[in-house]
Amino acid sequence: MITLDAVYLLAGLMFAAFAILTVRDGSNPKRYRTGAFWGLLALSFLAGGRIGDIGNGVLVIGLAVLALFGGLGQGGSETSTIAARTVGAAQFGDKLFYLALIIPAVALAGTLGLKAIHISAIPLVDPKQVSVISLALGVLIALASAMLLIRPPLSAPLQEGRRLADMVGWALILPQMLAALGAVFALAGVGHAVGELVGAWLSSDSRLAAVVAYTVGMAAFTMVMGNAFAAFPVMTAGIGLPLIVQKFGGDPAIMGALGMLSGFCGTLLTPMAANFNLVPTALLELPDRWAVIRAQAPTAILMLIVNTALMFALVFRF
Numbered sequence: 001m002i003t004l005d006a007v008y009l010l011a012g013l014m015f016a017a018f019a020i021l022t023v024r025d026g027s028n029p030k031r032y033r034t035g036a037f038w039g040l041l042a043l044s045f046l047a048g049g050r051i052g053d054i055g056n057g058v059l060v061i062g063l064a065v066l067a068l069f070g071g072l073g074q075g076g077s078e079t080s081t082i083a084a085r086t087v088g089a090a091q092f093g094d095k096l097f098y099l100a101l102i103i104p105a106v107a108l109a110g111t112l113g114l115k116a117i118h119i120s121a122i123p124l125v126d127p128k129q130v131s132v133i134s135l136a137l138g139v140l141i142a143l144a145s146a147m148l149l150i151r152p153p154l155s156a157p158l159q160e161g162r163r164l165a166d167m168v169g170w171a172l173i174l175p176q177m178l179a180a181l182g183a184v185f186a187l188a189g190v191g192h193a194v195g196e197l198v199g200a201w202l203s204s205d206s207r208l209a210a211v212v213a214y215t216v217g218m219a220a221f222t223m224v225m226g227n228a229f230a231a232f233p234v235m236t237a238g239i240g241l242p243l244i245v246q247k248f249g250g251d252p253a254i255m256g257a258l259g260m261l262s263g264f265c266g267t268l269l270t271p272m273a274a275n276f277n278l279v280p281t282a283l284l285e286l287p288d289r290w291a292v293i294r295a296q297a298p299t300a301i302l303m304l305i306v307n308t309a310l311m312f313a314l315v316f317r318f
Contacts, residue, residue, distance in 0.1 A: 001122055004129045005049075007136045012045030018162040022075065030073025034166060037066045041173060060177070067170035074166040080152070088150065095149060102142040103135070110134025167283060171275040178227035178272075186233035194238030208312055210243040215308040218259050219266035219300075226272025228263025235259070250315040258311040265307065268300035269293060 023035035111131045117124040221231035244250040
């Protein structure tokens with residue numbers, strides 16, 4: 001049976017290759033520091049389940065120290081020139097866009113179809129992780145298709161992937177870190193504390209107040225944490241489950257879906273989601289550091305209002 005360990009293995013090997021290529025890149029002024037950063041990240045994927053909690057904690061501290069003191073560097077090598085890429089874009093045209101569509105297409109097809117495939121009564125893919133595994137499969141198929149169509153040097157995917165990772169830097173692992181922080185907060189009982197604080201001022205008979213507290217709280221906590229996955233266990237344990245589900249009998253599936261969407265509204269509004277809102281401005285060299293957030297703010301606020309209205313209309317009706 002294919003499990004999530006296969007995805008971890010692929011990711012670990014990729015980051016290990018990034019580390020080796022970075023150390024060998026003489027154009028990177030901080031190649032050893034940056035190589036160590038990607039090497040530690042590779043170790044977390046390859047051996048995180050075997051080095052224990054203390055080992056993983058030391059590894060995370062090492063990543064933070066490398067990113068904080070001196071930062072990461074960028075290499076200057078590219079696998080093709082601008083002129084060559086311009087010629088390639090004209091040659092292949094829309095086919096390049098089709099390559100990108102392979103990933104979501106395979107992910108969707110795998111999520112819907114792989115659960116039904118069994119070999120000797122054993123599922124081919126872990127049913128609990130079929131979506132993530134299908135996404136990884138889509139990436140591999142898209143990569144193979146691109147190699148057959150474009151026929152670049154064999155090292156080009158790793159070199160270009162490493163170059164992009166260097167440009168993004170430490171923000172590349174921010175979602176992973178913040179999601180883990182959310183799990184730590186949930187285990188520490190932060191959700192229970194939030195629930196007690198909300199319960200102290202929230203009207204005990206108001207369903208609308210409970211819904212507003214949950215959706216707005218999801219957005220606000222996401223703005224603080226920078227990631228809706230980190231906010232979800234805290235706000236759901238503190239407000240969603242005890243009030244909307246248990247007290248007022250709301251549907252947990254509808255609450256969870258619209259709650260996550262409300263959290264994503266907060267993602268659009270915060271610099272803490274650096275990989276979404278700050279990295280693009282740096283990559284595009286925009287003069288306004290907050291340009292992405294300013295452009296997203298009206299949509300985010302409107303979506304939050306709509307999500308709140310939808311939850312109040314639907315969560316208690318099913």
